[in-house]
Amino acid sequence: xxxxxxxxxxxxxxxxxxxxxxxxxxxxxxxxxxxxxxxxxxxxxxxxxxxxxxxxxxxxxxxxxxxxxxxxxxxxxxxxxxxxxxxxxxxxxxxxxxxxxxxxxxxxxxxxxxxxxxxxxxxxxxxxxxxxxxxxxxxxxxxxxxxxxxxxxxxxxxxxxxxxxxxxxxxxxxxxxxxxxxxxxxxxxxxxxxxxxxxxxxxxxxxxxxxxxxxxxxxxxxxxxxxxxxxxxxxxxxxxxxxxxxxxxxx
Amino acid sequence: xxxxxxxxxxxxxxxxxxxxxxxxxxxxxxxxxxxxxxxxxxxxxxxxxxxxxxxxxxxxxxxxxxxxxxxxxxxxxxxxxxxxxxxxxxxxxxxxxxxxxxxxxxxxxxxxxxxxxxxxxxxxxxxxxxxxxxxxxxxxxxxxxxxxxxxxxxxxxxxxxxxxxxxxxxxxxxxxxxxxxxxxxxxxxxxxxxxxxxxxxxxxxxxxxxxxxxxxxxxxxxxxxxxxxxxxxxxxxxxxxxxxxxxxxxxxxxxxxxxxxxxxxxxxxxxxx
Numbered sequence: 253x254x255x256x257x258x259x260x261x262x263x264x265x266x267x268x269x270x271x272x273x274x275x276x277x278x279x280x281x282x283x284x285x286x287x288x289x290x291x292x293x294x295x296x297x298x299x300x301x302x303x304x305x306x307x308x309x310x311x312x313x314x315x316x317x318x319x320x321x322x323x324x325x326x327x328x329x330x331x332x333x334x335x336x337x338x339x340x341x342x343x344x345x346x347x348x349x350x351x352x353x354x355x356x357x358x359x360x361x362x363x364x365x366x367x368x369x370x371x372x373x374x375x376x377x378x379x380x381x382x383x384x385x386x387x388x389x390x391x392x393x394x395x396x397x398x399x400x401x402x403x404x405x406x407x408x409x410x411x412x413x414x415x416x417x418x419x420x421x422x423x424x425x426x427x428x429x430x431x432x433x434x435x436x437x438x439x440x441x442x443x444x445x446x447x448x449x450x451x452x453x454x455x456x457x458x459x460x461x462x463x464x465x466x467x468x469x470x471x472x473x474x475x476x477x478x479x480x481x482x483x484x485x486x487x488x489x490x491x492x493x494x495x496x497x498x499x500x501x502x503x
Numbered sequence: 504x505x506x507x508x509x510x511x512x513x514x515x516x517x518x519x520x521x522x523x524x525x526x527x528x529x530x531x532x533x534x535x536x537x538x539x540x541x542x543x544x545x546x547x548x549x550x551x552x553x554x555x556x557x558x559x560x561x562x563x564x565x566x567x568x569x570x571x572x573x574x575x576x577x578x579x580x581x582x583x584x585x586x587x588x589x590x591x592x593x594x595x596x597x598x599x600x601x602x603x604x605x606x607x608x609x610x611x612x613x614x615x616x617x618x619x620x621x622x623x624x625x626x627x628x629x630x631x632x633x634x635x636x637x638x639x640x641x642x643x644x645x646x647x648x649x650x651x652x653x654x655x656x657x658x659x660x661x662x663x664x665x666x667x668x669x670x671x672x673x674x675x676x677x678x679x680x681x682x683x684x685x686x687x688x689x690x691x692x693x694x695x696x697x698x699x700x701x702x703x704x705x706x707x708x709x710x711x712x713x714x715x716x717x718x719x720x721x722x723x724x725x726x727x728x729x730x731x732x733x734x735x736x737x738x739x740x741x742x743x744x745x746x747x748x749x750x751x752x753x754x755x756x757x758x759x760x761x762x763x764x765x766x767x768x769x770x771x772x773x774x775x776x
Contacts, residue, residue, distance in 0.1 A: 304670050327672035334666050344538060346663055347719040354660045358671035364656040390717055406667070 255282045256318065257414050257446045258303060263312035265295070265302050272298045274470045276312070280448065280463075282413075285440045287457035288450040290467035296450045297335050299467065300418050304332060316414075328358035331412035333403050333420050335450070340399060342392035348402050349387050352377055355409040377409040380435060396423030404432075408439065415439065418450040433460050458499070509743055518629040518749070521637045522735040524644035525692045526705060530731035531651050532686055533710035534724055538662050540592070542707050544581060544683065547596035548690040549702035551577040551603030556624045556694070557610040566624065567639060570691045577603065578687035582679060627698030627750035629739065640692050647685045654678060659720055696735065697750035705731065708757035715764035730760050 258280040265273040273295045280286055288296045301307045303314055305321045316324045352374050357364045378384045381401040386394060391402060400423045407415060417436075421429040437460050439445040451457050458464065458477040466473040466480070472489060473480055480486055481499035509515050536542055552570050559569035577599050584595035623631070632640070651658065660668040661678045668675050686706075693702045713727035738753030745752075 306666055306669060325672065327670060330670060332667060332670040334664065340664075341538065343714060344663060345714060345718055345720055345723040346659070350659070350719050350721075351663065354656075354663065354667065354671070357656050357660060357673065363653045366656075388719075390719070393717075 256280070257282050257284070257316070258448075259313075259315040259318075260299075260303065261313045263299075263302060263314060264310040265298055265307065266310050267298075272469065273302065276467075276471055278465060278471060278474045280446060282446055283440070283444050284463055285437070285447045285461045286449070286463045286465055287454065287461035288448060288465050288467060289452070289454040289457060290472070292452075294468045296467055297418055300335075300416055300448070300450060304330070304416065328410055329413045330358075331355065331407035331410060331415040333407045333417040335418035340391065344390075344392050346391050347388050348378070348383060348391060348394075349374060351391050351402055352405045352409050355406040359410055373409050373411070377405040380408065381405040397425065397428055400424065408445075411443075412445065414446045414448070416448045416450075419452070420449070421451070421453075429456070433457075436460065509740075514630055514632075515739070515743070517632050517634070517637045518739055519736055521632050521640040522629050522696050522739060522753070523732045524641050525689070525696050526709070526731035526735040527728050528644045528647045528651075528685075528689050529693055529705040530709035530713075530727040531648070531724055532682070532689055533706040533708075533731075534713065534720075534727050535658055535662055535682060536686065536706060537710040537714070539682075543593060543596050543703065544578070544686055545690055545693075545703035545706040547581065547600035547603075548574050548578055548687055549694065549699045550600040550607075552691055552694050552702075553625070553699050554603040554605075554607035554610065555691075556699075557607040557614070561610045561614045567636065567691060570694075571643075571688060574691050575684050575687040578683040579680065582683045586676075586679075623698075624694050625699050626748065627694060627696055627701065629696045629749050629753075632695055636695060640695070643688055643692055647689055650681060650685055654681060658682065697753055701750055701754050704754040704757055708754070708761050709734070712757070712761040712764045715761075715768040717768070730757070730764075734760060 256279050260279070261277050263273055263276040264271070276299060288299065290296055298307065302309050303316070305314075305324075314321050317326065317329060353366055353370065355377075356366065356370050356373065375384070378387055381404055383398065383401050383405060386398060391399060394402065400420060404417070404420055407417065415436075421432055424432060433456065436447055436449065440447050447461075449457060449461065454464065454466070458480070461477065463475060464473065464477050464480050465471065466486075473483065473486055475483075533542075536544060551574050555570040555573035556566040558573065559566035562569065581592075581595045581599050584590045584598065585592045588595075590598070657668070657673050657678050660671060660673055661675045665675050668678075689706075690702050693705050697705055709727040709731035710723075712730045713723045716722070716726055718726060734756040735753055738756040739749055741747070741756070742749040742752040
């Protein structure tokens, strides 16, 4: 379907013999801002990895921009922020500028070389994430929040049409988190970037996202936040009090 | 013997030229291997080199012509054991390495015991490098160098964050394969400079020395290269002046540079605090 950025149909994933995702189906439209929420171990990160072909799926299909994962080659259309900063070697000798430049190579043909115009894109990404003053610092010397900003800048530097962020605000203080959500909202509204944001914080994401996908190994809910708050199915799933708490914070 | 005077001897010039090329390649690959926590692959492949040199001598072939393909296949074996059989990298290196040594000992035994040639490969003898070995070393070093330069950004991306590199459309499996194959070739070349027993020093020491200076990735590569080349040149010079083993002196020079860099880092950090 035109305008469909991600189409997932009857997706099943297992880690060894443990079923992690069961019969997942949903579609993300161009311009959507979707929050993937759910408890720990609900399969949010697994779903993201299956969409990005980072893990093998047991069955089902995933399409990106209308193409099956096997045929999809336009990775430059996607910006990605992995879940954990723990992969980051504190002694890795890369400057902030070098790390952000890694986001530009998806678009480049062999041999992948940076051009002068790329510096402007790197500067723009640094401006957007407010990290211009640390451009020459080594990534390992930064605080968790700064490192997170650098990695978000790496994800957006290419001007992606689809941005997938897996728990991007874990190292942010509340003020920085709020500011970050605003930045994403601007990207979504002004640049029509389709956003998928994985988070535990279903209440905060409800303020910004146009849709919510509540996952607990299977899709429990997929729709708008308002529909989530008025859904009787969700009331019976969460209990009235918990649902009220989430939706009250939204107000 | 003064160094300028020594340069009139062709065998010394050959040693410096071939040694510098090999050191340069080692130092660049070393940065990638150290950052991927794959430092000991050099040691493991060097042990395989021992087995393949023994095989070459047994088959009465030039050891390089047997060692290069055998070590390249072994390097792929380590990678596949890690990726497909889900065996930890250090364990995979241990498996391939011990197999290499065991086969080397068996073949040497079949050939009537160790001979002097095998020992020269164990401890290296850059001063005895032949013309053909110099040309092979330069040719292969230049080829490895080009592969590192052409795929520089892919290596940087895959080394920093392999998952992100894959989502960037970088074929990380191909990059990893390339890295271990280049390491295999380099390890075989290195045995002539410092010997099988000391191979990993040329891969590891320049890289960890450069990492003490906390530069960016490119800066680290440049510092590592300089340290490696200077270590080879000063190592050869000192060994001639003091009449001591060349391979071991090169390794010691590398260690001295590392110790200085380590002290510099700690003193400058204390100064900052």
